[in-house]
Amino acid sequence: MEVAEKRAFGLTAAEMEQIKREIDKYKAEISKAKRQRKIVGVIAKHGLGYILNDSSIFRLFRKRNRSPEESEKLQKIGRRMRMVFEDLGPTFIKLGQVLVTRNDILPEEITLELESLLDKVPPIHFDYIKYILETELPEGLDTFESIDAEPIGSASLAQVYRARLKTGEDAAVKVLRPTVEKLFQTDISIIKKWARRLQKQLPVEMAASLDLNELLNDYYGGSMDELNLVREARTMEEHHKIAENRFEWLRGPDVYLATKNVLVMEFIDGWTIKDFPVDFFTFEERLQIMLDLAHYYIESFMNGNYHADAHGSNILICKKTRKAVPIDWGMIGKMDTMHTQAIFRFLMHTRLNQAEDAAECAMDVVMPTIYTDTIKLRDQYRAMFLNYVNSTQGEKYNWGRLVLELINIGMMNYCKIPNGLALWAKAFSATEGTARWICPEVSYHHVVESADTAVMKGVIGRRFNYRANATWITEFVKMFGTMPRRINKILEHFYYNDFRMNMQMRVDKRTENMANQIMNRLALTMIVASIIIATGLIMSNMPDVEFFGLTKAAIASTGLALGLVLGLYLLWRIWRTRKTRSFF
Known part of the structure; x- marks a missing residue:
């Protein structure tokens, strides 16, 4: 691999000014009008507009038992959607990655095709990377003793290079592409505009359970956070402390330096979970790594701030320390801890074959609307949970699928799904896949069961925490202190025959x-x-x-x-x- 020393690739003042003008020119060319024409052109190029104009397609989205011909038709749509997203760049690639988690909205045939969405694009010229490093880092290119001119990774948002610091450490340098933020903001404004129009076309039952504008605001709010590498560095450091202090077989990469567009962190020389040699660990060691990873992710899930892309390719086995190292903390999920507690409660009830109690916990997760038949919903949840009693990870009814099916049933019954739940479910499913790769001899069912004590400790700790109950205590004191005066007011109205009740009938x-x-x-x-x-x-x-x-x-x-x-x-x-x- 070509190595470019700092002295050899330093930029002159004239070269810096030239690159700055080119970057400003590229940013100026990104406008709403041009991007709209580009989007429409790409959709037409891949024939997606013609297919989606066929009204019979949308009937298949809610059809449960599809014929082979109908499934093939949906696969073609998914394939065309994937090609459209890849052609339109980072904003749409990220949108496609989120749609993969929404089996409640899109059929499985389409989401499976979107899973192969490629986030690998040709790297930009190294001169632009040098310009960003020179302008972003306090010491500029003098930060490095050497840096490889060829990236070890090139995605739609950033490129990653291997380097050596002046202090001697090997480092991975992540650099955001210079025009990606402007492109994101432009595309997001266009997508939101189209989403508002689409929302008006939805049937009222679906519109009550699915707010596209709220969904996009939640998703793109998190995506814009990915464009700030200081935030990613802070998250890595927080989880690094948790991993090393609590778990023997886990660690996180050290962060050396971070700015908005540049992240310099420890280079991890290792294998991915899917590629490490099995004989590198004994069975007991592999089991311990799986338990540590599972407990670490469950603790993150319970705290409502978790690694949202926890698949095997984002976990390295370090050759030097032999520990598992989660990397790429750009995609972080967030969800209300009360919902996560309800999820783990219905997991406990499911293992005990208490389907009725599990269904009640599930009703605390989804939010029924006026169009929801709650009796039918509860019966469907009860029947679903019975399939997962004593299930193993090799079966159709594995635990990674459980929360996804809970979401699907909720959407079919016009329930509103909490924002972030679909991403949470996908991350939970990814942790089961990781466990299957590390130690296939042990069921994920039993791995989650081993974390019951930590789960219940978290539930009880939050429920009886005085800060969490401060509002309840305040309201109780207020009600108790003002009750005599309120009762007196009511009696006065009765005495003067002045008791009135205003009622307003609202039609759905x-x-x-x-x-x-x-x-x-x-x-x-x-x-x-x-x-x-x-x-x-x-x-x-x-x-x-x-x-x-x-x-x-x-x-x-x-x-x-x-x-x-x-x-x-x-x-x-x-x-x-x-x-x-x-x-x-």
Whole structure:
């Protein structure tokens, strides 16, 4: 691999100014109008617009038992979506990676295709990297004794280089691409605009359970955090302390230096979880690594701040220390700890074959809407949990799939899914895959069970923490202290016969839309009937005279034709409404 010494690749003032002008030029060319044309052009190029215009496609999204032909059709859509996302760059690649977690929205055939979404792009010229290092780091290129000119990794957001610091440590240098932030902001504004339009087209039941704008705000808020490497460095240091202080077989990479666009960290020489030689560890050592990783991730999940991309390729086995090292902390997930506690509670009940209790815990995770049949939802959860009692990781009903299926059932019953839950479920599923690679002899079911004590300690600690209960205590004191005065006010109103109750009836959106449709159609029916009746009266009673140059027959024919057109339009609207509702 070519190595470029600092003295050999230092930039002159003229070269620095030239690169700055080129970067500013590239940023100036990124505009909403140009990106919209680019997006539409790429969608048309891959034929995705033509396919999605076929209304029969959307009916397959909610169909459970699909024929082989229908599954193949969805696979083609997924393949075209993947190619579109890859062509449109980092914003859409990240969007595709999140859509992989949303089996509740997209069919499995599409999400499986999106899993192969490539986040590998040709590297930008090394001169641009030198410019960023020179301008971002306090000592510029003098920070390094040497740095490889060829990247060891090149993704849509950043490139990673191997280097040696002046102090002698081997380092991995992560550098953000110079135009990626401007591209993200432009694409996000376009996607949000389209999402608002799509939200208005959703059936009212689905719109109540799925807020696309809220989903995008949550996702892109986290994605923009990935564009700040100081945040990633801080997260790595926090989890490094947790791993090394609590777990024997885990450690994190040291962080040497971080700025907004550059992260200099320890270079880990090792294998990925999928590639390390099995004879490098004994069975007992592999089991201990799996337990430490599982307990570490479960603790992170319980705290609501976790590694959201915990698959085998992001965990290295260090050749020197023989410890597991989680890397790439750019994608961090967050979720309310009350939801995570409810999830681990229904996992405990499932292992004990307490399906009814597990279903009650699941109802604490999802949020039923006015369109949800809660009795049907509870029955479906109860039946699902029975399949996972004493399951093993090699079966169809493995624990990585459990939370994903909980989300799917909730969406099918028009429940609102908490933001971050789908990403949490995907990360939880990835931890099971990691456990399967490290120690396939032991079921993940038993691994999670071994963390029960830590889980219950966390649940009880939060429930009886005085800070968590401060609001409840304050409200109780307020109610108790003001109760005599409130009771006195109520009695005074009764005494003076002045007790009133204001009630306001609110109609849900679905009923309101249905009432509007009925009234519009009744009005249109009356207009059509009036035109036809008037036409008949003209034909039978009016004398044969002309009005504005039109004979009686011409006026009658025009009225009859207008009534016929309006009648056909009325029938078309009724048919179209039924067709739209059948999509979901």
